[in-house]
Amino acid sequence: MIRHPPTIVCYICGREYGTKSISIHEPQCLKKWYNENNLLPKELRRPEPKKPEVRTISAKGFYDLVALNEAAWQSSQSQLVPCSVCGRTFLPDRLIVHQRSCKPKAAK
Template sequence: MHTFYHAFFSQRRPHHQLNLFLLSCHPLLLKKYWKRSFNSIEISYSSAYLGLFHYLPTMIRRPPTIVCYICGREYGTKSIAIHEPQCLKKWHNENNLLPKELRRPEPKKPELRTITAKGFYDLDALNEAAWTSAQSQLVPCNICGRTFLSDRLIVHQRSCKPKVAK
C-alpha cells in the first residue's frame, strides 16, 4: 500500500490529475466534481481506475450474537449472560399477571452444545435451538389462530373478529 502511494505521488503530476485520483476514491465527491468544468481536465484513467479498486469497501463483520431462548432477541456473547436472568425474572412477573388459562410453563434453556471442528461452539445451531424455544412459547389465538406472546394475546383478542365466510 505504501509503495503504491509512493509510486503515484512521487511522480510529478498536474494538480487536476491528483484531484481526480483522490475523487475517484469517493464517488460522491466525484459526482460534485463532475458538475464543474470537466472538459478542460486531462483524465488519468489508469490512476483513477487503480484508485477505485484500491479503495473498494471491505466486508463489515458483525460481532457474533446469541438468541435469547426466552424472548427471541439477539444479544452479544458477553451480554447474554446478563440478559437471561433478567429476562427470566421479567417472564415470571408477566406470567404471574396472566389469567390461569393463559399461563405457560417456565421456558427451558436448550442444551445444544455442538462443537465445531475448530473447537468452538456452533452458534448457528445454538441460535436455531434458542429461536425454536422462543417460538414454542407463543400462544395461539382461539379465534384466528395467530400466535402471540401471552401478554400480547390479551390485547389482540380485544380486537380479533372471526373470519366471515364469503
C-alpha cells in the first residue's frame, strides 16, 4: 500500500498543498485573489475569503485534516458565482468569458 504525504486544501483556490508549502502558498494566493478581484466589475466583486476555523483536535493533539480540508473546500467553493442563464458556477473572471457564449435554450 502506497501512503501519500498529507495535504491541506487552500481555502482560497481549493488546490491541495503539502503541510509545509501551505504557509507559503496562502499569502501569495490571497495577494493574487486581491489583484484579480480588483480587476472585476463592481457587481462581480466578492468579499474577502475568510479562513475557516476548525477546532477539532484529536486526543494526540493533531488537527483533524479531513475536517480542516472539508471546511477549506467549502470556503473555496463559496467563491463561485452562478451564471444567470444556465446556473453553472464559475470564478467571477471566468463567468465573464462564459456569458459571451451562454444562450438561453430555445423553446421547442
